[in-house]
Amino acid sequence: MSLIKQLWIAVLCITLLALGGSLVVSTLSARNYLVQELTVKNIDNAGSLALTLSHSAKDPIMIELQIAARFDTGHYRRISLVAPDGGMLAERSHEDATPGAPDWFTRLIPLQAEPGVAQVQDGWKQFGTLTLESNSRYAYESLWKATQRLLMWFSAGGLLIGALGSALIKRIVRPLNDVVAQAQAIGERRFISVTEPGTAEFRGVVRAMNALSRRVRHMLSEESERLEALRQRTQHDELTGLMTRTYFMRRLESALSRENARSGGVLVIARLGNAATLNRMLGRHTVDALIRAIGDCFKQVAMGCHDADVGRLNGTDFAFLTTGHEDAEAVANALRGLLAKVLDTFHDKASIALPMGAGAFASGTQATSLLANVDGALASAEQEGAHTLKLAQPERSNRTHRDISGWRSALEAALNGGNLRLGSFPVLDTQGALLHFESPVRLSIDGDWQPAGYFMPWAARLAMTGLIDAAVARQAVARIRSDGRPLGINLSAESLCDAAFRSDLLALLDTAPAVGAQLWIEVPEYGVVQHPAEFRELCRSLKPHGCRIGIEHAGRPFDRIKDLHDLGLDYLKVDVSIISGIDQDTGNQNVLRSLCTVAHSIGLQVIAEGVTNTAERDALAQLGLDGMTGPGVHLQS
Amino acid sequence: MSNTFPALRRFLSSSIAQGLLILLLPFSMATLVVAGADLTRMEHIAATRYGPEAAASVRDWRAMLEASIGSDDDVRLARINNFFNRRIRFDEDTRIWQQSDFWATPLETLSRAAGDCEDFAIAKYASLMLIGIPARQLRLIYVRARIGGADSKLSQAHMVVGYFPTPEAEPLILDNLIGEVRPASRRPDLTPVFSFGSDGLWVGGSRESAADPTARLSRWRDALQRMRAEGLDLAP
Numbered sequence: 001m002s003l004i005k006q007l008w009i010a011v012l013c014i015t016l017l018a019l020g021g022s023l024v025v026s027t028l029s030a031r032n033y034l035v036q037e038l039t040v041k042n043i044d045n046a047g048s049l050a051l052t053l054s055h056s057a058k059d060p061i062m063i064e065l066q067i068a069a070r071f072d073t074g075h076y077r078r079i080s081l082v083a084p085d086g087g088m089l090a091e092r093s094h095e096d097a098t099p100g101a102p103d104w105f106t107r108l109i110p111l112q113a114e115p116g117v118a119q120v121q122d123g124w125k126q127f128g129t130l131t132l133e134s135n136s137r138y139a140y141e142s143l144w145k146a147t148q149r150l151l152m153w154f155s156a157g158g159l160l161i162g163a164l165g166s167a168l169i170k171r172i173v174r175p176l177n178d179v180v181a182q183a184q185a186i187g188e189r190r191f192i193s194v195t196e197p198g199t200a201e202f203r204g205v206v207r208a209m210n211a212l213s214r215r216v217r218h219m220l221s222e223e224s225e226r227l228e229a230l231r232q233r234t235q236h237d238e239l240t241g242l243m244t245r246t247y248f249m250r251r252l253e254s255a256l257s258r259e260n261a262r263s264g265g266v267l268v269i270a271r272l273g274n275a276a277t278l279n280r281m282l283g284r285h286t287v288d289a290l291i292r293a294i295g296d297c298f299k300q301v302a303m304g305c306h307d308a309d310v311g312r313l314n315g316t317d318f319a320f321l322t323t324g325h326e327d328a329e330a331v332a333n334a335l336r337g338l339l340a341k342v343l344d345t346f347h348d349k350a351s352i353a354l355p356m357g358a359g360a361f362a363s364g365t366q367a368t369s370l371l372a373n374v375d376g377a378l379a380s381a382e383q384e385g386a387h388t389l390k391l392a393q394p395e396r397s398n399r400t401h402r403d404i405s406g407w408r409s410a411l412e413a414a415l416n417g418g419n420l421r422l423g424s425f426p427v428l429d430t431q432g433a434l435l436h437f438e439s440p441v442r443l444s445i446d447g448d449w450q451p452a453g454y455f456m457p458w459a460a461r462l463a464m465t466g467l468i469d470a471a472v473a474r475q476a477v478a479r480i481r482s483d484g485r486p487l488g489i490n491l492s493a494e495s496l497c498d499a500a501f502r503s504d505l506l507a508l509l510d511t512a513p514a515v516g517a518q519l520w521i522e523v524p525e526y527g528v529v530q531h532p533a534e535f536r537e538l539c540r541s542l543k544p545h546g547c548r549i550g551i552e553h554a555g556r557p558f559d560r561i562k563d564l565h566d567l568g569l570d571y572l573k574v575d576v577s578i579i580s581g582i583d584q585d586t587g588n589q590n591v592l593r594s595l596c597t598v599a600h601s602i603g604l605q606v607i608a609e610g611v612t613n614t615a616e617r618d619a620l621a622q623l624g625l626d627g628m629t630g631p632g633v634h635l636q637s
Numbered sequence: 638m639s640n641t642f643p644a645l646r647r648f649l650s651s652s653i654a655q656g657l658l659i660l661l662l663p664f665s666m667a668t669l670v671v672a673g674a675d676l677t678r679m680e681h682i683a684a685t686r687y688g689p690e691a692a693a694s695v696r697d698w699r700a701m702l703e704a705s706i707g708s709d710d711d712v713r714l715a716r717i718n719n720f721f722n723r724r725i726r727f728d729e730d731t732r733i734w735q736q737s738d739f740w741a742t743p744l745e746t747l748s749r750a751a752g753d754c755e756d757f758a759i760a761k762y763a764s765l766m767l768i769g770i771p772a773r774q775l776r777l778i779y780v781r782a783r784i785g786g787a788d789s790k791l792s793q794a795h796m797v798v799g800y801f802p803t804p805e806a807e808p809l810i811l812d813n814l815i816g817e818v819r820p821a822s823r824r825p826d827l828t829p830v831f832s833f834g835s836d837g838l839w840v841g842g843s844r845e846s847a848a849d850p851t852a853r854l855s856r857w858r859d860a861l862q863r864m865r866a867e868g869l870d871l872a873p
Contacts, residue, residue: 043855051831084773084804119776119832124799124807124821126776126832 046116248311363453493527576610
């Protein structure tokens with residue numbers, strides 16, 4: 001039974017007891033008082049009438065008259081005079097049919113007053129015994145009226161107490177609702193803090209829970225910072241702080257295999273010419289300073305872009321990778337502008353050559369061919385001059401070239417025609433059991449089923465990602481309904497901000513309550529970083545449906561993990577750039593091990609993306625990961 | 638102790654009375670006819686409250702009553718009348734009790750060895766009931782008494798006890814003005830005004846509860862209550 005019901009029952013019982021008891025006590029004491037008064041009246045009136053009769057003439061008529069006179073003008077039920085031998089000398093009685101109160105009342109609360117008895121003398125002789133009974137009708141009336149009045153007042157009082165009790169109980173219990181909400185949130189691994197309420201008992205509980213949340217947050221921030229430091233050490237170059245070659249290459253591979261709105265981008269490589277000569281002329285320290293300055297330049301530009309990676313490929317080569325843009329020239333020129341300023345400061349010492357090659361790529365490009373193209377551009381830039389920029393020729397693709405309105409009509413045609421399909425890639429746990437099927441979206445455009453990387457960048461530009469994601473969700477729900485296996489769908493970062501899409505998704509889940517628990521929803525990491533408030537709102541609204549929410553392609557700075565403690569996230573999918581070659585990369589092994597510890601402490605599952613072979617699978621299982629997916633992961637049926 | 642917290646005293650003594658009554662009932666049944674009377678207890682109260690002389694008086698009274706039980710009417714009426722007339726000194730309530738009008742119980746009268754006409758009457762009435770005379774044959778009678786001789790014009794308010802051998806007969810008067818018990822016709826100095834008793838107060842089998850506040854309103858009922866507290870229950 002709920003606390004409110006229990007409190008209500010207690011208040012009700014106490015009120016009934018108090019008022020009922022008061023009513024009974026009042027009525028009984030009123031009854032006792034009335035009986036006493038009637039008895040005294042009987043005794044007194046009997047005595048005075050007996051005295052009068054003792055001193056009057058004793059003929060029967062006189063006696064009769066005296067008694068009648070008293071009876072008729074008074075409030076008596078019976079007056080009788082009995083001779084010493086038992087004979088009746090005179091009597092008057094009056095049985096009142098209506099006692100002045102309902103029959104059940106007179107039966108329940110009888111008013112029995114003793115009759116008054118007095119002696120009548122005739123000189124010295126005993127004349128008779130006078131018995132006198134007063135009429136109790138008016139007594140009953142007044143008792144009944146008093147009881148009625150009391151009942152009415154007590155009912156009114158009871159109702160008032162009921163109303164006041166309601167208000168009071170609600171007020172007392174209100175902070176309890178917040179306490180319960182916080183406890184439930186912590187149970188769902190959302191370590192939130194609330195303001196301490198006024199009530200002492202609740203305050204204690206809330207303080208303890210706040211302390212727990214605080215400790216979790218603190219632990220999380222410390223661990224994530226440590227993790228980040230570890231990652232930096234393993235993956236980054238000591239001198240410049242840029243990524244190492246291996247890691248940059250992995251990032252490149254990961255960016256090329258991405259299938260969302262950020263497919264496609266620009267790769268720029270710059271080479272510092274005459275390194276040996278420079279070393280001789282300027283000395284090690286200056287050259288180091290120069291390299292550092294160039295690295296800082298690159299980092300500055302990278303910070304200006306949303307999702308950019310900068311790496312040092314070898315002693316002289318600097319690489320810049322950005323996704324989401326396709327204009328290689330603009331990116332390269334931005335770099336060049338900044339670099340020119342840096343190089344100016346060193347110009348008086350020596351002439352520095354920094355030619356650049358830049359190339360754009362789209363989803364589906366191979367890493368080797370892209371690198372070859374950009375290298376070729378760089379080589380020809382080196383031939384031409386010290387500060388030349390050469391653009392690589394874009395790959396000839398057999399895709400149809402469209403402008404933006406063309407894309408809009410193509411996408412609308414695909415969506416309206418229902419030409420949407422979901423792929424199916426299994427995500428397994430370390431035992432080989434199925435966690436869910438990843439379901440990337442495919443649209444039929446240009447007569448073929450195209451992967452998301454083909455059309456998502458354009459959909460993002462046209463703000464149609466919400467429509468696509470809604471269609472994906474509908475198909476996923478239908479599929480779960482039909483075969484009952486859990487599915488994972490990808491939401492675009494742009495859809496996070498789409499309020500229409502969010503309400504559509506929630507409405508869809510409302511119509512299919514059982515499906516929610518089988519649905520895994522993931523958002524790319526850059527989306528969470530860009531729109532944290534919207535992501536938080538999404539988590540909060542999806543939680544009641546039982547959906548599992550996760551972040552995919554997680555691999556960038558891990559110090560953001562500390563902000564995840566109160567979202568109630570369910571899982572994290574680690575980007576292939578960290579997973580690839582994990583069986584040999586001890587640095588990344590340490591990073592992953594720490595990540596698993598931190599994630600598990602707030603109840604997150606850690607799943608690896610892009611697993612290619614069994615060596616990686618075994619290594620990952622040993623590191624404590626919860627699941628894996630990729631080309632090397634197949635469901636044993 | 639005797640004048641402080643009278644209500645408390647009464648309450649305590651009544652509850653003690655119940656307890657002692659249970660214990661001593663067999664003894665009292667053996668000695669006196671009226672089951673509600675407990676003269677042993679009255680003796681104890683006399684001893685503790687009023688002193689050894691009062692206790693001695695109670696013992697004498699008890700002996701006198703026990704001796705009178707089997708006798709004729711004349712003998713026992715005379716004995717009771719004389720017992721009180723000789724032992725109790727006539728005095729005003731103002732001097733004995735420092736109150737303008739006070740109806741004393743037999744024990745209170747015996748303890749002071751003094752009383753006014755009501756006190757005499759009450760004591761004799763109680764004695765007559767204790768030896769088994771039913772209440773309907775006894776009356777306390779308000780009379781107008783002519784004092785100072787047959788031709789005197791002086792009269793005073795007085796109370797006597799009347800005993801009716803049969804319901805129609807004239808009563809025999811027990812009085813302290815004249816020590817002899819005489820029939821009413823031989824008492825021309827007395828004019829009856831009003832008579833009362835204790836029988837009308839027990840009609841319907843009700844017994845007065847000690848907690849009935851109206852009992853204290855009438856002097857007679859109050860006196861009866863106090864008698865009960867001392868062990869003298871005159872209810873049939």
